[in-house]
Amino acid sequence: MxxxxxxxxxxxxxxxxxxxxxxxxxxxxxxxxxxxxxxxxxxxxxxxxxxxxxxxxxxxxxxYENFSLEPKGKYVIKVCDGTACHVRNSNQILEALYRELELNSEKRTTDDFLFTVETVSCLGACGLAPVVNINGKVYGNMTLEKAIELIQEIRRGSDGKN
Known part of the structure; x- marks a missing residue:
């Protein structure tokens, strides 16, 4: 641009x-x-x-952590890595998202700029751990399967449009 x-x-x-x-x-x-x-x-x-x-x-x-000098995707997925989420395997959810989206800790945004995956220290929803936040909406009691299903739902709904 x-x-x-x-x-x-x-x-x-x-x-x-x-x-x-x-x-x-x-x-x-x-x-x-x-x-x-x-x-x-x-x-x-x-x-x-x-x-x-x-x-x-x-x-x-x-x-300020909320500012980014790198382009982000239309859907920003924040995976909580706070203590409650971490002990409930949030790291496995993060790894599953990385695999599904062909991302890693170095490459956090998909080539089509549809998704960005980030980790955060705490989302403040420890009772729902593990937690994922997508564009401000909290998804609690997350599992690997639920995380992948969310990605697939977003893909179906977006039709690839940014």
């Missing part, structure tokens, strides 16, 4: 929230929501428009 394609959208977001330094996090959140990540070109453009250094903006974007 080229910055020329993003400028109008980013300008609108900045206009909505203002050029104050206190708006930077919200602006980055909006840009990430729009593009599913923070493109380098967008960060440089925002820095210029907000009159802050690119390095400071990159520092902010890399400090």
């Amino acid at each position: 080229h910055i020329e394609e993003m400028e109008g959208t980013i300008d609108g977001i900045i206009e909505t929230y203002g050029r104050e330094k206190s708006s930077i996090i919200t602006i980055l959140q909006e840009v990430q929501e729009k593009y599913r990540y923070l493109p380098k070109e967008a960060l440089e453009y925002i820095a210029e428009k907000m009159d802050i250094s690119s390095s400071k903006l990159f520092g902010i974007a890399t400090f």
Whole structure:
């Protein structure tokens, strides 16, 4: 994606929230929501428009765990690896998802940008362990079979469209 394609959208977001330094996090959140990540070109453009250094903006974007500088899939699957989930074999669920989606700890997003698989320290649903979260929806008491079925349901419903 080229910055020329993003400028109008980013300008609108900045206009909505203002050029104050206190708006930077919200602006980055909006840009990430729009593009599913923070493109380098967008960060440089925002820095210029907000009159802050690119390095400071990159520092902010890399400090907060919720920001991503890598493209993410339409469906972000978060596998909990907190203590309760871990002892109930969340790692096996993660490995099954990796196999099903042909991913690994280095390659976390499918080539068609339909799925991204991440691990998180805790999803706050320990009573339902093991837990998987897909785009904000919590799926508890997860099994390998249920995880694969969720992927297959999403694939059937998406028809491959991003």
